[in-house]
Amino acid sequence: MRADVLLQVDDLTVGFGAGPVVKGVSFSVEAGQCLALVGESGSGKSVTARALMGLAGDTAEVSAGAMNLSGASLKDLSPRQWRSVRGQEIGFVQQDALVSLDPLRTVGREIDDALRLRTKLSRSDRQARVLKLLNDVGMDDPALRAGQRSGELSGGLRQRALIASAVALNPALIIADEPTTALDATVQAQVLELLESLRDAGTGLLLISHDLAVVSRIAQHVAVMSGGRIVEQGPTAAVLGDPQHEYTKQLLKAVPSGHPRGTRLSAEKLHVRDRAVLPKPLTRPDSGPVLEANNLTKTFPTSNGLFTAVDNVSFTLAAGSTLGLVGESGSGKTTVARMALGLTDPDDGDVRLFGEPWSGISEKERRGRRPLIGAVYQDPLSSFDPRMTVEQILVDAVSGGKTVRAGAHRDDVRRLLDMVGLPGAVASRGPRNLSGGQRQRVAIARALAPEPRIVMCDEPASSLDVSIQAQVLDLLDELQRELGLSYLFISHDLGVVRHMSDHVAVMQRGRIVEQGGSEQIFTAPEHPYTQRLLEASPRLVLS
Amino acid sequence: MSMMSKVRRRIPGRTSQAHRKVTVPEMLAGAVVLFLVAAVAFPAALAPFDPLAINPADGFQGPSLEHWFGTDESGRDIYSRVIFGARPSLLIGAVATAIGIGLALVLGSLAGLGGKALDFGVGRLLEVLFALPGLLLALVFIAIAGPGVVTSTVAVGLSTAPGYARIIRGQIIQVRGSGMVEAAVVLGRTRWQIVRRHLLPNALSPVFVIATLGLGQAVVWASSLSFLGLGEPPPAAEWGAMLAAGRTYLTTAWWMTFFPGLFIVFTAAASTVLGRGLQRRMVR
Helix, strand or coil: CCCCEEEEEEEEEEECCCCEEEEEEEEEEECCCEEEEECCCCCCHHHHHHHCCCCCCCCCEEECCEEEECCEECCCCCHHHHHHHECCCEEEECCCHHHHCCCCCEHHHHHHHHHHHHCCCCHHHHHHHHHHHHHHCCCCCHHHHHCCEHHHCCHHHHHHHHHHHHCCCCCCEEEEECCCCCCCHHHHHHHHHHHHHHHHCCCEEEEEECCHHHHHHHCCEEEEEECCEEEEEEEHHHHHHCCCCHHHHHHHHHCCCCCCCCCCCCCCCCCCCCHHHCCCCCCCCCCCEEEEEEEEEEEEEECCEEEEEEEEEEEEEECCCEEEEECCCCCCHHHHHHHHCCCCCCCEEEEEECCEECCCCCHHHHHCCHHHEEEECCCCHHHCCCCCCHHHHHHHHHCCCCCCCCCCCHHHHHHHHHHCCCCHHHHHCCHHHCCHHHHHHHHHHHHHCCCCCEEEEECCCCCCCHHHHHHHHHHHHHHHHHHCCEEEEEECCHHHHHHHCCEEEEEECCEEEEEEEHHHHHHCCCCHHHHHHHHHCCCCCCC | CHHHHHHHHCCCCCCHHHHHCCCHHHHHHHHHHHHHHHHHHCHHHHCCCCCCCCCHHHCCCCCCCCCCCCECCCCCEHHHHHHHHHHHHHHHHHHHHHHHHHHHHHHHHHHHHCCHHHHHHHHHHHHHHHHCCHHHHHHHHHHHHCCCHHHHHHHHHHHHHHHHHHHHHHHHHHHHCCHHHHHHHHCCCCHHHHHHHHHHHHHHHHHHHHHHHHHHHHHHHHHHHHHCCCCCCCCCCCHHHHHHHHHHHCCCCCHHHHHHHHHHHHHHHHHHHHHHHHHHHHCC
8 A cells, every 4th residue: 555545435335225336446645636436327326435534324234355544443433432433534515515514503613613623723713714615715804704604695696605614624535426517607616726735735535426517627546436346447537438338438428528410429329219200390470589688687685785687688599599698696597597587577678579568468378389399498397287187288288288088198198209209108207207318308299289489498407417317408408309399498408408409598697798600609709708618618629 | 413313214124114113102002092991982981970960968078999089979980971071171172172173273374375564464363363372362351252162162263272373384485485385486376285185184283283282281171261160060070070068178088089080181182192292203
């Protein structure tokens, strides 16, 4: 064993009664280096991380040839010994800082806890240390932040606070489980910088991530996990630049950024079996825009006056094309989407659907034309009635909400499932018993049931694993070509938007700061915000 | 947290199956309910004696092989009376719960669907009702409407309604703002279609689980009213009325109050255990 090896894991196996979830995994992390465990949900990477902290759970059976941290074994520790390892030797940064921090306690107290229990510092020394830690993680006003609760902080600040509490005791190793997954691109870049600086200061970093772009930026070594095993590991540039294992190749291919529009992302060929059973494309109105938004403005009352969520936004969606709407959270994308769907009326400006007014009219007037525009949401599960099976959901969508006898529209259900590449057997199941990708396919099938001309896609693939995301994006692309659909495509992920869109509008604080052809925006952005966004967005960089 | 749940989902036998497994208390509760249902349906098959037949010579006998639960002051068999008492006692509880939920459904739907003004009005009305303890509310109603089986049933129903109404209102408001309702609007559904198809079914399903819990409470309250002489008049074999009749002889003939009381406790406990079990399974 080399002297600078911080964490050495040999043949780690973790099981929960019915067969192992992690099967004989070996890797090592050196001081001042970052090892990334990459894989999709269910690959065993999070269980591996938790086993290293003694948090795999009471029912877990953990066995390993060796599990050494700084030369001391982590095998068969008592709960008490684990407690002193956690925090002191290993810092843990979780994905969701909102649930990891106690909402009722201030950030300062949260960090102070670790110091109070594990050091002999005086109260004022601890106070000073808390402020220094908050300053070190890049908080703008440490004294103010220390007095705030997690709910009062933005996502990026929360993640920093969590990192500050993880490094409070100067642990030699930090385990970060998807530390930036829920964050906007620019915030993500800042958090990654912070982790990078900790790594450069000599801390070992074990990064768990599904995002290859993030990994390529900060990890020196990569271990790709699939089905509980490490299928490939080595230096980042070698593994990602010249992947040997089939699974690694698939993962890399599924990353949307860098693949021009129209290229397939998933390996699996989606079949649209029989063209004859597809709904025939309706006649398109001659080249006119299908959806127009003119000078939309929407304000919401808040405790300190009116908040302008959408400010003078105009765009047009051309028939058969995709308009991508990019922006970070809070930029007003979703409010624009709701106005486009006729769920909220703008305070000012108007929306026109096929040239006819779509905003400022009564729901009764709108209802007849609602079939023209469908919607696919980020979280399909919450958009389904939990009491209904897939068949009932689709029958409801096909029948226009009329009560029909059982077994009616069976052919339509079959056709819709076929269209989105799902087997007919799915029909009898509830959405809860489907995988994330299957659910989103059902949501797409439901949106297509009334034969819409426009589909509003609000982050349709953001909560999915990269290979599943690739399949869903491919499916949307294929359906657009087959059916001549127009998409209003909303996402915070620049790579996805670039891959899907013909035109792009960039939103910041309720305004569209720049719009134009997709390639032009992504290759020659003019507005400083677009440039910043592009810079911050993680790309697969192989040095 | 999110990771924990992810990890858990993959552990077989931990949540999904383990939560569905029937526990020992649940089996016992199920047995009690089966017995009670049998008593309601075929009391004559279970009871060895006529519940109303008087035999003063056999009065005040303690529990024996012939009279399992003893006899009362007129020599009536307590066991037979308890069996025959299941029907009126449980009927009052069930009907009262149904009245409570029916009333709550109206109030809760008005508050949840009728707009701000109605929500405010119903909300204040419920607060006034909440300010009075349930049993007191029932007593006030009986004071106005007069004693009797029907009024005491309605009284219990009335006093349980505010609790259910709040739950229904909350459920409706929660479902109203959910993605599924928005998705239905986008599909072009009318308000009425959404209410009928999504709002009410989803808002009501948890209420039925809670009603199982409430049933036991309603039986206890109905018995309390009978005990106070406001329900079934004697010599009817109703559990609460039996308690009332036995209380004079509590020091000499404990069995006259003990066994009817025991059955009230069994009923309440069994419905509570089953209700909790249902609740646990509903919340995944």
